[in-house]
Amino acid sequence: MKVWEIAERFGLENMRLTEAPEPVPGHGQVKLRMLAASINYRDLVVVQGNYGKAIRPPVVPMSDGVGEVVALGPGVSRLKVGDRVCPTFFPDWACGRPRDAVMQMDRARGASRNGTLCQALVVDERAAVKVPDYLSNEEAATLPCAGVTAWNALTYGTPTLPGDTVLIQGTGGVSVFALQFATMMGARTIVTSSSDDKLERARALGAGDVVNYRTTPEWHQEVRRFLPEGVDRIVEVGGADTVSRSIKCVRMGGVIAMIGVLSGARSAIELPLVVMRFIRLEGITVGSTEHFEAVVKAMAHARLRPQIGAVLPFDQAPVAFEKIKAGGTFGKICVTM
Template identity: 50%
Template sequence: TVLTQGTGGVSLFALQFAKMCGARVIATSSSDAKIARLKQLGADVTLNYKTTPDWGKKVRELTGRGVDLVVEVGGVGTLNESIRATRIGGTIAFIGVLAGPASSDSRLPLMVMQQQRLQGVTVGSIEDLQALCDGISMHGVKPVIDKVFAFDEVKDAFAHMASGAHFGKIAIAIG
């Protein structure tokens, strides 16, 4: 079972790859409209983290033990709930820092007690990229593109990203 956070490009690719591998996916968003789109992409369970601020606890209740893997894009601002959502011995793949600073006391002691792993994730090796490309090609995975901006609209692209209105990748056309 994999938990993905939000509806940015990384999170949507994580959802697609997890489904490609046969995993059950729990996905979160702050928007009910985006949650409907997550379901269309194959999310098995969805949670609105604005209306369910203790979503980590809810995930643990839904699964009975917690998820095997969290794709953590929020950073320390969402880490406490990710720790709560992760099963004993599970892994949190720490990819982003979108949620800002932690809003409460750290649950790191819980992480230790549950023998969880916090794995920093960055760009992988050339071999990792080739395996990723092979999997994408074999399974026909297509990136979710929210909007393409012209190169001279870069400021608008950043403003669109900052608004949080996007669902998937924001692209900038060159040339």
């Protein structure tokens, strides 16, 4: 089978399409013929060698994808040949609260040899989630990291309720899912973006109010204009450049779901504001198989469709990395096998 990998040295220019032996499922495992994969910003970070010291080549990139079960190892009871499933992001985190033992980053999918950018993959059956028939392969491929992260940004701890207000930063993969989920949950949403065109796309998906954070750098003041008491929840992907503003426009007792650090990983924040305003800064790192199953159940009920921005053939997979690096695409960038 063919597989894209970083064999020895990190760097997009070092991604190679190579031949690897067909994997054989062991006890409790299934073999997937991969159908599609989908890129996250995090996959670019991995390939560039910036995902932490524990991650070393060889790496098969990308955490998100979907495949068809083509072979069963001994002892498999939940899945059968022909099922269409997504591998989960943290193969060891089935359910329950986050724990060190199940969240090692070097074993997260796409940070080791077990990424989805390959023609065949063996996974534990308990680390695979069946996807609904109404989703295309490309749509299903977007769920494991982007979909589950957005879901937990809105539901972890105190869940979003109908009528809640949610501020979503940017229109990247996680953020568009968060917009779609928040709209499905009956929340009032505000979306920020650097692009008026993308804000129009966000409006079409249900965004109530929109702010261009490039032309309105003090966007938090605009949020306060829409909602004088502040917003109930913020999906924070900007990091260093945005978190201080988020603290200023979240309501007393509100939640800032800390997802990404796109503008930088270190920030001096005014801690007294967090303390005195009962603000909850909640770190989120993707989620478990149980979280993923909740996503699929809710999506199937609402017939919610992920947004697809570009689809590339397998032999052009590095273009997906260039596209996410360049930004500009609204909707997920996928690769078909």
